[in-house]
Amino acid sequence: MSALAQAGGRRRGKSKAGWNLLGLLVFVTAGFPVYWMLNTAFKPAKDAIDPDPSLLPTGITFSNFSRALDIADFWGPVGRSLIVSLAVVAIGIVVGTLGALAISRFSFRGRKIVIVGILAVQMIPLVAMIIPVFLLLNDLDQYDKLSGLIITYLTFILPFTVWTLRGFIVNIPKELEEAAMVDGCSPTGAFLRVVFPLLAPGMVATSVYGFIQAWNEYLYALMLLSQKNQTATVWLGNFTTKHGTEYAPMMAGSTMMAVPIVVLFLLVQRKMAAGLTAGAVKG
Amino acid sequence: MSAADTTTPTEVPPPMSVPPPSRPAPSSRKRTFSATPWLLLAPCLLILVLVLGYPLVRLVGLSFQKFGQSQLWGFQPAEWVGFDNFTGVLGDSEFWAVVVRTVVFAAGCVIFTMVAGMLIALLLQRVSGWVKTLVNIALVASWGMPIIVATTVFKWLFDADYGILNALLSKLPGVEMIGHNWFASGPQGLAVIMLLVVWGAVPFVVITLSAGLTQVPAELEEAARLDGASAWGVFRYVTVPVLKPIIVMLTTLSVIWDMGVFPQVFVMRNGHPEEEFQLLTTYSYDRAFVVNDYAQGSAIALLTVLLLLGVVAVYMRQMLKIGEVE
Numbered sequence: 143m144s145a146l147a148q149a150g151g152r153r154r155g156k157s158k159a160g161w162n163l164l165g166l167l168v169f170v171t172a173g174f175p176v177y178w179m180l181n182t183a184f185k186p187a188k189d190a191i192d193p194d195p196s197l198l199p200t201g202i203t204f205s206n207f208s209r210a211l212d213i214a215d216f217w218g219p220v221g222r223s224l225i226v227s228l229a230v231v232a233i234g235i236v237v238g239t240l241g242a243l244a245i246s247r248f249s250f251r252g253r254k255i256v257i258v259g260i261l262a263v264q265m266i267p268l269v270a271m272i273i274p275v276f277l278l279l280n281d282l283d284q285y286d287k288l289s290g291l292i293i294t295y296l297t298f299i300l301p302f303t304v305w306t307l308r309g310f311i312v313n314i315p316k317e318l319e320e321a322a323m324v325d326g327c328s329p330t331g332a333f334l335r336v337v338f339p340l341l342a343p344g345m346v347a348t349s350v351y352g353f354i355q356a357w358n359e360y361l362y363a364l365m366l367l368s369q370k371n372q373t374a375t376v377w378l379g380n381f382t383t384k385h386g387t388e389y390a391p392m393m394a395g396s397t398m399m400a401v402p403i404v405v406l407f408l409l410v411q412r413k414m415a416a417g418l419t420a421g422a423v424k425g
Numbered sequence: 426m427s428a429a430d431t432t433t434p435t436e437v438p439p440p441m442s443v444p445p446p447s448r449p450a451p452s453s454r455k456r457t458f459s460a461t462p463w464l465l466l467a468p469c470l471l472i473l474v475l476v477l478g479y480p481l482v483r484l485v486g487l488s489f490q491k492f493g494q495s496q497l498w499g500f501q502p503a504e505w506v507g508f509d510n511f512t513g514v515l516g517d518s519e520f521w522a523v524v525v526r527t528v529v530f531a532a533g534c535v536i537f538t539m540v541a542g543m544l545i546a547l548l549l550q551r552v553s554g555w556v557k558t559l560v561n562i563a564l565v566a567s568w569g570m571p572i573i574v575a576t577t578v579f580k581w582l583f584d585a586d587y588g589i590l591n592a593l594l595s596k597l598p599g600v601e602m603i604g605h606n607w608f609a610s611g612p613q614g615l616a617v618i619m620l621l622v623v624w625g626a627v628p629f630v631v632i633t634l635s636a637g638l639t640q641v642p643a644e645l646e647e648a649a650r651l652d653g654a655s656a657w658g659v660f661r662y663v664t665v666p667v668l669k670p671i672i673v674m675l676t677t678l679s680v681i682w683d684m685g686v687f688p689q690v691f692v693m694r695n696g697h698p699e700e701e702f703q704l705l706t707t708y709s710y711d712r713a714f715v716v717n718d719y720a721q722g723s724a725i726a727l728l729t730v731l732l733l734l735g736v737v738a739v740y741m742r743q744m745l746k747i748g749e750v751e
Contacts, residue, residue: 158551158552158553161548161551161552161556162552162553162556164548164552165548165549165552165553165556165557165559165560166556166559168545168548168560168563169556169559169560169563172560172563172564172567172624172627172628173562173563173566173567175567175570175575175578175579175582175624176563176566176567176570176578178578178581178582178589179574179578179581182581190587191586191587192587193586193587193592193603194592195587195589195592197589237468237469237472238469240465240466240468240469241465241466241468241469241470243465244461244462244463244465244466245462245466248459248461248462248465250459250462250463253462256466256470257745258741258745259473260473261741261744261745262737262741263473263477263478265681265733265737265740265741266477266481266730267681267684267685267706267726267729267730267733268685269685269687269706269709269710269726270484270685270706270709270726270727270729270730271477271480271481271484271726272710272713273484273487273709273713273719273722273723273726274479274480274481274483274484274487274723275476275480277480277483277487277497277719278476278479278480278483280497293472293475293476294476296472296476297472297473297476297477300469300472300473301473304469354569357571358571358572358573360572360573360688360691360692361687361688361691365714375571375573378573378574378577379573379576379577379688379691379692379696380696381577387580389581389584389587392577392581393577393578393581396574396577396578399571399573399574400569400570400571400574403569403570403571404565404566404569404570406569407565407568407569408565408566408569411565411568411569411632
């Protein structure tokens with residue numbers, strides 16, 4: 143690496159091509175699984191089990207998608223995933239904004255402990271919590287109910303939501319609110335008219351992120367809901383019929399699951415990643 | 426969360442914070458007791474205490490009890506057994522094999538993720554704009570892929586009979602890989618799963634490091650170069666020290682996430698990981714929900730958390746430093 147870099151310094155024009163070639167190699171390697179998923183999803187099922195598969199598309203068909211929809215109920219799991227994820231985000235963003243306001247706009251005794259607590263709970267590996275959460279929901283008669291899953295996911299996204307929104311809020315100058323209050327706004331009015339509009343883009347990004355997390359979760363959805371109530375990820379995880387795995391429809395199912403999420407992700411990724419490093423380097 | 430999860434849920438990227446440009450320190454404001462912040466925090470804390478705090482206490486409690494099927498259905502009360510679960514787990518040679526396997530697996534994932542991430546981030550500084558765009562598109566697409574989707578796609582890539590990888594490898598002269606089952610042996614199968622984890626984790630590292638690299642002062646690098654530092658020297662003594670906070674944060678997060686890998690193994694092995702595929706997470710799950718010994722499963726989960734405490738402490742210190750900036 144270092145020798146290469148040095149050479150790059152000496153012969154800039156010529157070596158740029160070398161770096162570009164390496165870059166393209168990274169592009170192909172990183173992108174290949176996604177490409178192959180799409181390629182398999184759209185190719186005729188018989189070409190998918192060709193022992194000498196062609197790397198290029200062999201023709202476009204949608205039959206894998208209709209097959210994927212036939213094999214097992216698709217819209218039921220998707221509907222349930224939507225209900226769960228939307229509910230989690232709707233509750234999470236309201237509760238999270240309130241909490242974020244408390245730790246960013248007020249100085250109070252115990253604030254530091256709350257912050258440490260919120261950061262610490264994020265660090266508990268969620269897999270470790272599955273047993274007691276399962277027992278708790280079982281006791282509360284919430285096993286196999288969407289509401290049980292919703293409240294569980296809430297605890298997963300809340301710490302992150304609070305902490306991220308806190309970052310967005312501290313970026314809004316307090317003077318703006320104070321000016322509004324001098325002009326006769328109540329604290330609530332100042333928040334709604336001044337802070338909220340400025341915070342809205344951050345809230346949208348945080349919500350989309352929370353939505354993706356809830357949508358993608360697998361283990362808890364598998365454990366806390368029975369087969370008849372399964373969500374979209376569990377649907378895909380169990381995509382094996384008694385005849386074995388039908389890969390082409392499975393890739394079609396994967397595509398249907400992944401494309402909306404990847405698009406959502408593309409929309410918010412930049413905004414979510416931006417803050418981190420600025421803080422880290424200055425800190 | 427795993428996915429993306431992930432990453433665990435476990436896959437939540439670290440919270441971000443942006444220090445405000447300039448704000449009076451909180452201490453300059455009057456410190457009177459006010460109920461408002463607590464009222465605002467109440468719903469949040471209530472949910473966290475009920476569904477995260479209580480189970481955490483329960484997890485500790487369970488690991489000191491006898492708790493199986495009959496206790497689950499309430500036929501028998503849970504009975505306190507002291508350290509029996511722990512002595513049982515710690516005295517089991519299988520447990521230690523799982524610990525070693527998990528640590529090796531996680532270490533491999535973290536090292537490959539960080540090294541590949543750093544190399545790609547450095548590479549992106551040197552390529553033309555259009556190549557950079559292409560690489561970024563591929564990275565964000567693989568980052569955004571739900572873990573379950575990524576796992577099924579890798580299952581397909583590595584399929585014994587029709588997988589593209591075996592077909593491509595067989596094109597090499599003298600190599601006949603068609604029908605080769607990558608999951609016949611634990612180490613090979615876990616290597617494939619490691620590749621899957623690294624593939625999913627690298628984009629976050631690259632994008633974060635790339636952003637960090639733009640903040641390394643060019644004058645510093647230039648000065649070092651003028652003083653005769655080699656490219657490696659500039660990287661080692663200028664770039665790395667500036668990036669250190671980010672590197673520490675990314676490494677600790679990676680350790681936490683990679684020690685918590687679950688769905689990748691679980692789905693790859695069709696819900697029944699063989700003994701040689703068991704990591705601490707799947708082992709705990711297995712004990713609890715397959716063997717129905719919830720207490721021993723909890724003890725294993727608790728030991729996993731303890732194993733991670735040191736790493737978490739480093740991460741927390743870093744995060745609090747950032748939080749202090751306000």
